[in-house]
Amino acid sequence: MYGYGFISLWLIGTVLFFLIPLGKSLWYSFCNVSVDPGSLNTEFKGMDNYFSVLSEDPYYTEYLGDVLLETLWKTPLILIFSLFIAVVLNQKFRGRTLARAIFFLPVIIATGPVFRIINGDMDSTGNAGAEQFSTMFSTDLVGELMQFLGIYGISDSVSNFISAVADNIFGIVWNSGIQIILFLAALQNIPSSAREAAQMEGATAWEYFWKITFPYVSPFILANLIFTVIDSFTNPMNSVMNRISAMRSQFDFGEASAMAWIYFVVVIIAIGLITAVMNRFIYYENN
Amino acid sequence: MADVTNAPKIKKADEIGNGMSSREAKRRRRASVSAEDRSYLRRKALADKVWPFFRAVILIGLGFVIMYPLIYMISCAFRDRADMSDPTVMWIPRHYTFQVIAETIDAMDYWKTLGNTLLLNIGCSLVQVFSCAITGYGFARFKFKGSKLLFGVVIMMILVPPQVISLPLYTQFRYFGIRELFSINLIDSGLTMYLPAMTANGIRAGLMIYIFRQFFKGMPRELEDAAYIDGCGPFRTFVRVMLPNASAALLTVFLFSVVWYWNDYYVSSTFFTDTKTIALMLTNLDNELKMNLFDDPTVQISPRDQIVWKEAGCLLSIAPVLIMYVFLQKHFTEGIERSGIVG
Numbered sequence: 348m349y350g351y352g353f354i355s356l357w358l359i360g361t362v363l364f365f366l367i368p369l370g371k372s373l374w375y376s377f378c379n380v381s382v383d384p385g386s387l388n389t390e391f392k393g394m395d396n397y398f399s400v401l402s403e404d405p406y407y408t409e410y411l412g413d414v415l416l417e418t419l420w421k422t423p424l425i426l427i428f429s430l431f432i433a434v435v436l437n438q439k440f441r442g443r444t445l446a447r448a449i450f451f452l453p454v455i456i457a458t459g460p461v462f463r464i465i466n467g468d469m470d471s472t473g474n475a476g477a478e479q480f481s482t483m484f485s486t487d488l489v490g491e492l493m494q495f496l497g498i499y500g501i502s503d504s505v506s507n508f509i510s511a512v513a514d515n516i517f518g519i520v521w522n523s524g525i526q527i528i529l530f531l532a533a534l535q536n537i538p539s540s541a542r543e544a545a546q547m548e549g550a551t552a553w554e555y556f557w558k559i560t561f562p563y564v565s566p567f568i569l570a571n572l573i574f575t576v577i578d579s580f581t582n583p584m585n586s587v588m589n590r591i592s593a594m595r596s597q598f599d600f601g602e603a604s605a606m607a608w609i610y611f612v613v614v615i616i617a618i619g620l621i622t623a624v625m626n627r628f629i630y631y632e633n634n
Numbered sequence: 635m636a637d638v639t640n641a642p643k644i645k646k647a648d649e650i651g652n653g654m655s656s657r658e659a660k661r662r663r664r665a666s667v668s669a670e671d672r673s674y675l676r677r678k679a680l681a682d683k684v685w686p687f688f689r690a691v692i693l694i695g696l697g698f699v700i701m702y703p704l705i706y707m708i709s710c711a712f713r714d715r716a717d718m719s720d721p722t723v724m725w726i727p728r729h730y731t732f733q734v735i736a737e738t739i740d741a742m743d744y745w746k747t748l749g750n751t752l753l754l755n756i757g758c759s760l761v762q763v764f765s766c767a768i769t770g771y772g773f774a775r776f777k778f779k780g781s782k783l784l785f786g787v788v789i790m791m792i793l794v795p796p797q798v799i800s801l802p803l804y805t806q807f808r809y810f811g812i813r814e815l816f817s818i819n820l821i822d823s824g825l826t827m828y829l830p831a832m833t834a835n836g837i838r839a840g841l842m843i844y845i846f847r848q849f850f851k852g853m854p855r856e857l858e859d860a861a862y863i864d865g866c867g868p869f870r871t872f873v874r875v876m877l878p879n880a881s882a883a884l885l886t887v888f889l890f891s892v893v894w895y896w897n898d899y900y901v902s903s904t905f906f907t908d909t910k911t912i913a914l915m916l917t918n919l920d921n922e923l924k925m926n927l928f929d930d931p932t933v934q935i936s937p938r939d940q941i942v943w944k945e946a947g948c949l950l951s952i953a954p955v956l957i958m959y960v961f962l963q964k965h966f967t968e969g970i971e972r973s974g975i976v977g
Contacts, residue, residue, distance in 0.1 A: 351772075351778055357843070360832070360835040363835075364806070367802070371802035372802050459896065460899050463917075464948050465948065517702075551677065577792065583900050588795070607797060607798040
């Protein structure tokens with residue numbers, strides 16, 4: 348019974364500020380909502396909003412596809428990058444504290460309006476991503492590099508992908524703060540006995556990474572994966588979110604709610620799939 | 635001189651033991667390791683030499699990507715507006731000035747806004763940390779009917795984007811009360827932030843409950859058992875025994891909470907129409923500038939020229955959290971490891 352006592356405060360709040368609004372927004376999504384001074388009038392019309400959002404809205408499905416695609420290719424890059432940086436920052440070297448402080452800095456900035464302005468200003472002055480570094484030296488550095496490595500001509504899609512990654516290095520680095528912290532915490536939990544055993548057996552750094560580090564951090568790969576996916580889906584800057592806010596400011600509450608709910612279902616399905624797939628590859632020490 | 639060279643060297647321990655010269659010992663040792671091991675050792679020695687260099691290059695390069703906007707901010711905020719369109723000015727301004735900063739402070743009503751924001755943020759964060767800790771403890775230690783289902787609701791809170799519920803929440807606060815009995819308009823009052831925070835439903839509360847649940851699960855049960863034996867009830871045990879032990883986690887979560895509240899502009903822009911917070915002022919900086927600086931809402935400033943003020947505004951609005959970060963960096967980064975999100 349004491350359990351209820353501890354959670355009662357939260358329970359009241361959740362019913363008031365989460366469950367009721369959530370239910371209301373679900374209800375709105377099935378309704379024609381009109382705003383009168385002092386009240387909201389709802390008129391039930393079934394699945395109409397959903398159909399019109401999916402088939403008639405000129406932007407919604409396109410944006411939805413964009414966001415899914417972007418999440419799909421950015422998430423693995425963020426994970427690989429943050430794991431790599433965490434492994435590096437876990438080593439002993441001079442200036443490590445400073446390096447850590449710099450790499451965690453995005454954590455305190457990247458969620459706010461400052462980041463939006465940073466991004467926006469860089470676009471408006473032509474300083475974004477790889478271009479920004481290229482214009483500094485007034486050449487297309489990424490292109491030159493690929494030419495130099497001889498991979499420019501191989502295939503358009505490969506070189507497009509590489510320049511997309513280079514263009515987005517800013518976004519990737521700036522969205523990896525929390526992930527780096529979590530991975531670093533996981534790395535510090537690897538028992539020293541495992542490291543010593545690997546050294547005795549003469550494991551190379553490469554083998555050590557795949558045989559020791561990777562299994563130990565694998566539960567965190569799942570946690571980070573889910574965190575990254577949620578972060579990317581709920582980012583107020585992504586185009587679906589902007590579309591929903593735009594609909595809302597036009598007082599199209601019914602359609603806005605329908606959009607939000609479709610989006611929410613897609614997110615849940617995506618996260619469910621990820622968890623189901625990843626759980627088969629994860630090593631849990633206690634099992 | 636000859637005496638010195640002829641004088642018997644002090645022998646190393648193994649030489650004394652085996653009566654071998656040092657060179658022979660080295661040769662023996664080398665013969666005892668297989669070719670495979672030798673190549674391993676050679677590679678390891680090479681990697682040990684080359685890796686620090688690569689590491690430095692990678693860290694400095696990526697560190698620059700992270701620091702770039704900050705350096706750019708500082709560079710822009712202290713330069714004259716004319717320098718923005720001067721093509722020879724990239725990083726180092728030609729005309730230094732504090733005027734832009736002063737104008738931005740004016741336009742943002744900075745000190746008052748800062749006071750408002752600090753009061754709201756720290757208050758909400760404090761309240762929310764405690765309400766989330768209590769809830770997390772309840773989920774971590776007590777089994778009750780429906781606890782799994784209710785924890786599912788917590789997970790939902792993490793997953794549902796605030797945009798989904800913001801509109802009904804707005805009407806909830808606009809007509810707060812019991813239907814047809816009484817209702818108050820809470821819009822624009824700090825209560826729109828405090829009430830959810832008090833009941834563990836503020837910004838990212840789901841995540842915080844989750845963190846605290848993990849943390850309290852990881853704490854040894856003996857602590858509570860000892861308190862129970864001494865005759866403490868569960869609530870007193872929580873306040874007197876568990877909370878003091880959780881102080882490091884509390885501090886870390888509190889700091890993150892301050893940052894999240896600081897950076898929030900979606901929730902606050904929904905509920906506040908004239909309450910000033912730093913994040914809101916920054917998003918409206920364009921208009922405020924036009925009103926305060928030029929006394930003319932229709933004036934057009936070219937986007938390039940606006941950058942100086944925008945960057946100054948950015949600098950001003952992250953300065954407080956940045957200062958907090960510099961001094962409390964250890965708690966941000968090491969606290970997470972201790973706060974038990976790990977296990």
